[in-house]
Amino acid sequence: MTLGFFPSIFDRPDKIRFLDQEDNEYIELLLRRHPITNIPWVFSALLAILVPPILFRIGPTLGVVNFPTLPFNLLVAATGIWYLLILAYILENFLHWYFNIYIVSNEHLIEIRFANLLSRNITSVLLDDIQSSSSFIGGIFRSLFNYGDVIIETAAERQRIEFFSVPRPDFVADRIRDLQEDQENKIGGPDSVT
Amino acid sequence: MSLEKEAFLVALFSPTGVLWISKLSVVLLAGLYFIFSLIIVRQVKMMTETLITEVSPLLRAFSIVHAGLALGVIILLIGYLF
Numbered sequence: 001m002t003l004g005f006f007p008s009i010f011d012r013p014d015k016i017r018f019l020d021q022e023d024n025e026y027i028e029l030l031l032r033r034h035p036i037t038n039i040p041w042v043f044s045a046l047l048a049i050l051v052p053p054i055l056f057r058i059g060p061t062l063g064v065v066n067f068p069t070l071p072f073n074l075l076v077a078a079t080g081i082w083y084l085l086i087l088a089y090i091l092e093n094f095l096h097w098y099f100n101i102y103i104v105s106n107e108h109l110i111e112i113r114f115a116n117l118l119s120r121n122i123t124s125v126l127l128d129d130i131q132s133s134s135s136f137i138g139g140i141f142r143s144l145f146n147y148g149d150v151i152i153e154t155a156a157e158r159q160r161i162e163f164f165s166v167p168r169p170d171f172v173a174d175r176i177r178d179l180q181e182d183q184e185n186k187i188g189g190p191d192s193v194t
Numbered sequence: 195m196s197l198e199k200e201a202f203l204v205a206l207f208s209p210t211g212v213l214w215i216s217k218l219s220v221v222l223l224a225g226l227y228f229i230f231s232l233i234i235v236r237q238v239k240m241m242t243e244t245l246i247t248e249v250s251p252l253l254r255a256f257s258i259v260h261a262g263l264a265l266g267v268i269i270l271l272i273g274y275l276f
Contacts, residue, residue: 017246071213077220077271084227084267091234091260099241112244117233120240 008032009167018103018110019122029104029175033097033165034147041093048086052079092117102163104176107183109152109161127183129156133176135169152176217275224268231257231264 010016010030018027096114103110109130111123130152137148142165150163150172166172205211238257242250 015248019244019246073274074213074216074220077217077275080267080271081220081223081227084224084264088227088230095234095237095241099245101245114237114241117237118240120244122244 008034009172018112020124021105022107025105025107027103027105028179029102029172031102031104031163031166031172032100034145034167035097036141036145036147037165038093038097041089045086045090045093048089049083052082102166104172104179106179109176111161111163123158123161125152125154125156125158125161127176127180129154130176130180131155133173133180135173137169150176220275221268221271224264224271228261228264228268231261235261 008031010027013027013030016027016030021027099112099114101112103112107127109125109127111121113121113123115121131154133150133152135148135150137143137146142148145167147165147167148169150166150169152161152163153159154161163169163172206215235254235257238253242254
């Protein structure tokens with residue numbers, strides 16, 4: 001089962017480029033976390049949206065807030081601020097999901113991570129340095145929506161790269177193995193392939 | 195405690211004082227939201243430089259419009275509350 005809107009897997013996208021992409025380099029796969037992983041914050045935001053109407057309806061009955069004593073303009077402004085804060089929460093979570101990506105190119109594995117509002121972390125590993133790639137799907141949701149983690153062991157300085165909650169992890173791990181074999185064939189010829 | 199200080203505290207915690215503090219807090223929060231929107235502009239710029247897609251200009255435009263709206267909200271609140 002997949003979700004059509006906001007794709008989280010792009011196979012050989014031709015209109016997407018990334019920082020420091022080399023001339024002869026092209027993107028094989030571009031991955032994000034599966035859209036279903038956004039459900040917790042979407043649900044929280046929906047609940048938060050419902051708070052003011054519920055509070056206005058049952059607040060005076062329960063004696064939590066006595067709205068008639070508050071000036072109407074202050075009440076409206078405070079409600080507006082509440083919705084602005086929800087908008088901030090939604091924006092931040094969406095941008096975090098949208099721009100935290102994994103790229104598999106014909107030469108590198110790249111992880112672009114925005115840890116918080118103003119910090120960016122780019123990790124790049126050569127395909128030659130990959131030692132193994134495996135996939136892991138565990139749990140009902142992950143099995144149902146076919147997403148999971150891809151774990152790549154490398155011989156580079158950073159010994160392990162993990163693609164978290166990406167769609168079709170088996171396919172991704174398989175593609176990385178194929179690319180790695182292609183790369184080995186290019187460098188060492190057919191004899192070097194084990 | 196001097197008389198001036200005491201008078202100030204009485205005025206501060208009177209219903210009118212609390213109302214003023216509430217209004218100032220709301221405007222202050224709107225100001226913080228405007229700062230957040232500026233950070234979003236900076237963040238989107240940095241992100242779209244890192245990942246160049248067809249929707250990058252659209253996202254940048256959205257972030258700038260959003261910051262403009264946040265500034266508009268501050269002005270609106272000042273006019274509405276004071």
